[in-house]
Amino acid sequence: MSVGNDIAATGLVCHGQVRLNGAIVTGEVNLNDAVLHHPGHDALHAETLSVGTDLRAMRLRAHGRVNVSGARIPRHLNLAHARLRNPGGQALRASSCVIGELWLREAAPIEGVVNLRGSQVDLLHIAPETWPDRVRIDGLSYRRLTPDLPAEQRLPVLEREESGYLPYAYEQLTAAYRIAGDDAAARTVQLAKLRRHRRTLPRYARAWGHLQDITVGYGFRPMRAAGWLLALLLTGATAFALAHPRPLKADEAPDFNPVFYTVDLLLPIADFGQQSAFAPQGWAQWLSYALIVTGWILATTIAAGITRSLSRQ
Template sequence: MSEINDLTPAEARVWRAFPRGEAVDFRTAEDEDASPGDGWGPERTVRASVLRALLLRAPREEGEVAALKVAGARITGVLDLRYATVDSVVRLSSCRFDDTPDLSGAHLSYLNLTDSVLPGLASARARVDGSLRLTGCRFRGPVRLGGAHITGALFLEGAELTAPDGPQPVLQLKHVTVEDEICATGLRTHGEIRLDSATIAGSVNLDGARLHHPGHAVLDAQTLVVEGDVLMRRVHAVGWIGLGGARVAGRLDLSHTRLSNPGDAALRASGCTVGELWLRGDASLEGRLNLRRAQIDVLFLEAEAVPDEVLLNSLVYSTLIPHEPAERRLPMLERDREGYVPHAYEQLTAAYRRIGDDLAARLVQLAKQRRHRSTLPWYGRVWGHLQDATVGYGFRPLRACVWLLSLLAVGSIAYGLHHPPPLKPSEAPQFNPVFYTLDLLLPVISFGQEGAFAPRGGYQTLSYVLIITGWILATTVLAGVSRSVSRQ
C-alpha cells in the first residue's frame, strides 16, 4: 500500500484520525469559502487515492468507530468508489475537489459534502443507507444520482448547481428512491432538474429556490410519486415545470411563486393526481397553465394567479377555494386555449353547487350557453340570442314573467278598446279581453275565447304576434327548466 509509505503531513493527519473517527479541520475559519481552494498548498491537500485506501483497506481499532471526517481540504485526483461498499461515515465538508467523485453503484452508510466545491458528482445507482447531505455545495458540472436509493433524506439546501450548456440535466434524479424527504430550500440551479419517475416517501421542499433554464425545463418531474407534499413557495423559475402524470398525495404548494416561460406552458401538470394544489398570494405564471386531465381534491386558486392562457379540459376537482363570485371565476374559463370547453363549465358549476351557491351555479350555466352560442351557425346564434333576451336560456325565469305580463297588458288594452267580432254571434261567449289575450299567449291551455272571435286588420296581425311570442316563451322556459332539472 504505497499510500501509507509516502503520505504527506496533511494526509498522515487524516490517516491517523480515521480509525478513531476523529475530525480533521484544515480551515482557518469556520465560515471559510472553499471556492479558492485550488490555490491551497500541500499543507491542506489530500489525494483522493489516499481517501479511497482509508475507506476500503485501512485497519480499524477495536472499540472505536472509524469515520472519515475532513473539513477544508483540497482533494486532488478522482475519488473512485465505484461499486464499493463503505461502512464508515464519510464527511468531507468545505472541501475543494479538483475532479468529479465517482460513486456510481457504491453502497455507503452516510455521505456529507456540506459547503464543498465540486466539478460534479457521479452517483448513479448508488445506495446510501443514511442521508445524503449536499447542503451549500457548489457544483460546476452535472450531479448524477439517477437510480440511486437513499434510505434517509437528501439535503440540497442552499446548493448551487451549474452545468455547461448541453442536453445533460444539471441534477439527475431520474428513478431515484428517497425513503425520507428531499430538502432543497434556497436551491440555485442553472439547467434542468430531472426528477421524473422518482419515488419520495416524504415531502419535497423547494421553498425559495431559484431555477434558471430559459425556454427549457427547469424541473421535469413527470410520473413523480410523492407521499407527502411538494412545497415550492416563493420559487422564481425561468423555464417550465413539468408534472405530467405525477402523483402528490399531499399539497402541491406554489404560493407566491413566479414561473416564467412566455409563449409556452409554464406549468405542465396534465394527467397529474394531487391532493391539494395551491396557487395563491402574489403567485404569477408568465406562460400557459396546463391542467388537462388532472385530478385534484382541493384547488386553491386565486383569480389573480390565473395566467392569460389555460388548458382545463377534463380537469376534475372536488373543492374550489377561496369562494369567489362567479363573475371572478368565469374569465378563467374564457382563457382556455382550446376555446369552448363544456367540461370546464360543468366542473365550476358543480363546485358552486357543492357549497350551496345555486345563484353562482346558474350564472356559470348561463355563461356556458352564451359561450356555446358563439360556436353555432348564424341561425343557431339568432335563436340563442332570442332565448337569452327572453328568459336567459331558462336560468332567469322571472324575465319570462315580465315579457308575458307586458304582452298580456298590451293585448288586453288593444282588444279591450276594440272587441273582435264573433264568428257565430249566437254561440259566442261573452268577450273578455284578458282571457282572450291569455288564449293567444299560452299554448295548449284554452279559455274558449280564441276560437270564438276573429280579429281583423292590424288586430289580426297582433294576434299572430302574440301566438308566436307565446310559443317562443313557452319553449325557452321549458328548455331551461329541463336543463335545470337534468343538472340536479
C-alpha cells in the same frame, strides 16, 4: 433516485436545470425560496416524481418551465407566493398528476401557459388573476375550489382554453359549486356553458338559442317567462280595450273582456271563448297575429326549459 427521507433545498439558486424526474422521495421535497433560472427550457424537471408528503415551493422564483407532469403528491404542491415565468412556452406543466392540494395562493400572475390536463386534484387554490392568458385544462378534475368566489369571476378562465370549447370544464366547475352548496353559482355556470356552446352552432341554431336565452335563460331563469307573458298581456289588454274587436255573432257573443281575449291569443292551451267570438280589424288584427305567434314560441321555449330543468334533477 430514491431518498428515504426528505430533500431540503431551501434558498437554492440554480442557473440551469434541476432534475428530479422519476425520483422517489419518502418524505417531502422543500424548494422554498429557491431561484431557478433556465429561460426557454425546464427550470425544474420533475416528471413522474413521487413524494410521500409534500412538494413545497413557496416563494419560488422560476424563469423557465416547472415540469411536474405525472407526479404523485398526496398532500400539497405548495406554490404560494411563487413567481413562474416562461413567456412563449409553458410556465407550469402539471398534467396527468395526482395531487392532494395545489396551492397558488397569492402567487404572481403566471407568464406562460399552465397545463393541468388530465390531473386529479382534491383542492385547487388559485385566484382568477393568477391564471395566464392561455391554459390547458382538458380533463382536469377537482372537488373543491378556493378562495370562494362568484361564478362570474371564474368563468373567464374557461374561455382561455387553447382547445376551444370544452363542455367538461364547465361540468367540472358546476360540480365544484354544487359540492360547496352554491346552487345559484352552479346554474350560472351551466347557463354560461350553453351560451358558449351556442357559438359553435350553425346560424339557424344560434337564433333558436338566442331566443331561449332571452326568454327563459335556457330554463335556468324561469321567472323571465312570467315577465314576458305579463308584458305581452298588458300590451294586448290595453290595445284591445281601446279597439274592441267586432263580435262574429252579435246575438251569441259573450261580453268582451280584453284581458281574457289576450290570454286566449297568447296561450295555446287556454280557451275562454273570447278568441272564437270576436274578430279584430286593421292594426288590431296584426297585433292578434303577433300575439298568437309570440305565444306559441314562448310556450315552446318554456316547455324546452322545463324539460331541461327536469332532466337536470
